[in-house]
Amino acid sequence: MNPAPRKVVIIGAGMAGMCAAIYARKCGYPVTVLEQHERPGGLATSWQRGAYTFEACLHWLLGSNQHDPMHALWREVFDIDRLHFVYPEEWIRVESEDSERLSIYSDLERLEAELLRHAPQDEVQIRQFLHAVRSLCHCPLPALGGTWQHRFATGLPLLRHAPLLKRLSHITSEAYGKRFSDPLLRGFFGDGENAQLAVLALVFALAWNANGNAGYPVGGSQAVTGSIAQNLQEIGGVLRTGASVRQILVADDTAVGVLLDDGEHIDADWVISAADGHTTIFGLLDGRYVGPRMAHLYRTYEPFPSFLQVSLGVARDLSQQCGFVMRLLDLPLIVDPQTTVRQIAFRLFHYDPTLAPVGKTAVTCTLPTRNVEYWSWLSEHDPQAYEAEKRRVADSVIALFDAWIPGVRDAIEVVDVSTPATVIRCTRNWRGSMEGWLITPQTGVRPLPPTLPGLRRFLMIGQWVMPGGGLPSGLITARRAVRRMCRQDGIAFAPDEHEKTTNAAGGLPP
Ligand SMILES: Cc1cc2nc3c(=O)[nH]c(=O)nc-3n(C[C@H](O)[C@H](O)[C@H](O)COP(=O)(O)OP(=O)(O)OC[C@H]3O[C@@H](n4cnc5c(N)ncnc54)[C@H](O)[C@@H]3O)c2cc1C
Structure with a gap:
């Protein structure tokens, strides 16, 4: 007993x-x-502004596939089977400001064909990268529960992948991207703060996405x-x-x-x-x-950097666009006195009808920064300057959004900006880390x-x-x-x- x-x-x-x-x-x-x-x-949160809900966290939930061991673990803490998951065919689109575009598809055959079509000069690197993703599609996660014997038995197949896992965890996403000559392909691997994590994370994300094990749950x-x-x-x-x-x-x-x-x-x-x-x-x-x-x-x-999030309530149906678009910028965007970014990503939540009224779209843009002291100091000591800085960043993001989708500016009816000071107030994470x-x-x-x-x-x-x-x-x-x-x-x-x-x-x- x-x-x-x-x-x-x-x-x-x-x-x-x-x-x-x-x-x-x-x-x-x-x-x-x-x-x-x-x-x-x-950190797993969203907030309501007017008729819109702005999601801060969820891009995907690992374990959305019913046959994955992670799914069984989620079942232990809540009824995951009541969620409705969305699996976009085009996972990410990378675009330059002169409208060149590269689609990152969830299906790996289609992705490989698209990358080869777009950047034939990078064929060797493309095939190597896709080979890594395909290998990890079949890489089991270490056993997450059970007896040590069970964990040992399921851990054995992992050994086969050990050299690849080691190689991919020893190079940052940004450094890996430099192996490609094509600017959009490089852009996909990231630039600056967002690309300092091991490329292994990106390879796993593609593999889980291809396996239908990283869906976005409606409701975020x-x-x-x-x-x-x-x-x-x-x-x-x-x-x-x-x-x-x-x-x-x-x-x-x-x-x-x-x-x-x-x-x-x-x-x-x-x-x-x-x-x-x-x-x-x-x-x-x-x-x-x-x-x-x-x-x-x-x-x-x-630690991961902190971030600002510019959220826009747009009175327009944007479902003809990809839900996640990375834009490579000709000129850097100034986030704060110590931070500039050369690419920004827009999430268009047209695939989640719970976040905006019919015919309208919740849009977010996350901007990384490590300059937490700046935002915290302004928020605490100079509320007017804090609001002015938030407005400046929002205006810059809106200008880039409007340059991408001409005229969309006129349909924006809600603007909301959160900063590292918000992250610290709501979660107390060290340095506002995401x-x-x-x-x-x-x-x-x-x-x-x-x-x-x-x-x-x-x-x-x-x-x-x-x-x-x-x-x-x-x-x-x-x-x-x-x-x-x-x-x-x-x-x-x-x-x-x-x-x-x-x-x-x-x-x-x-
Ligand atoms: C922009 C963004 C995108 C992300 N995308 C994804 C994604 O797509 N998929 C994914 O799986 N993850 C994603 N994440 C990461 C994920 O949100 C976090 O890793 C996860 O939520 C962290 O959970 P946690 O419980 O460890 O910590 P936290 O969420 O930080 O929880 C800690 C809690 O402790 C409370 N607390 C702190 N100090 C005290 C105190 N002194 N007294 C009482 N309470 C206290 C805080 O208020 C907070 O509620 C994303 C995160 C961000 C910011």
Whole structure:
């Protein structure tokens, strides 16, 4: 028989925090999730302006294919089969300002033909690249659950791909793009901040897309995180918003609870931090349990940049355009005094009817920046200049949008700009990062330890534990952490048991 479960407090109701709460609850733990913002979701969010909803996160959800192991894991935390996924034939279109264009198709035969037609001089590189994508289409993900024997058995086929995986994780997307002579093809691999991650990420994205395993869920982030939050509450988890944790309480090198900003103490037998890693280690724990390895990682690893998002409500049907268009610019766009970009991407959400009224389109444009101090300082100390800067960036983006689709400017009825200051206010991510650690040759894809040296009954999860971040990192790190907690407490980790008990008894298990 399982021993009496212990009380778990989770800091942060992003994807990781909510998944951990569901797993812990299913294993019988009383769970409270504390979220500083007014609503759950963290980075996986969208917001309403007038008749439009502006999506900030979701391009794709890995695991949309019912036969993929990741799909089975999503089923453990919410009813993913209720989502409707969209799979665009033309995934991305790369365009120059003089209307030259290159289509990146989801179907790999069609993609190869298009690349060869467009850039025959790059044939050798094109065929090598497509070969890599095709190889990884059949590369299994490391087993995400099950016994160690099962994980070992499914891990073996991965060995076959090890040299390719290593090669692709040792070169950035930008550097890989330089192997091609064609400017549009180079542009596809990115330029500047957005292209500093290992090209492996792009190759996997194409492979998952080709396999129909990275669909866009209609309803975007809200359709996913809203369902997970609802599920959590239905199975008896407590989700408190507007509850900002100031300190993790420690006694005898054991986490024993948290202190909120308003002075409230909450006791716990386990504390799991699903909040930003830097704040957790150096703020909430005051740097007392960092240890040399974590100190080194936090000094040398590179986070993803922060971003501005210009969102436009357009009273026009734009469904004749590709839903994701990268425009290579003749002149750089000035994002802030330290940041310029030479390409911008527009997302035209005509494939999601929940985001705009019929005949209208929600459009977004994400601009990376590392100049977080600039935006935070303006937002805090000079609101007028802050608004003026937002307006300037919006005007530049609108001018480029109108140059691309002449006359579209007149149909814009809503303009919204979020900045790194918004990201920090809503998610507290270190340096306003959009996705935690970049995958680089230094990081590889190996997760960071979920524990801190010398601190008991404490675990860390989420995008700061798994380089590359993304929604799956929340689920995977949460699942592993709860399994570890169960093992230590002598409790069976059985994420499906709760459902069976609940269904059979028509209520929560005792
Ligand atoms: C533009 C953009 C596009 C993206 N596209 C995709 C995509 O297509 N597919 C994909 O899978 N991923 C995508 N991602 C990445 C994905 O959104 C993130 O990696 C993921 O949501 C991170 O989840 P998390 O739970 O680890 O962290 P977060 O979402 O950052 O959650 C942390 C939570 O902790 C809370 N918190 C922090 N400090 C405290 C405190 N002291 N007290 C209480 N609460 C606290 C925060 O408010 C936040 O809610 C994208 C991200 C961005 C920004």
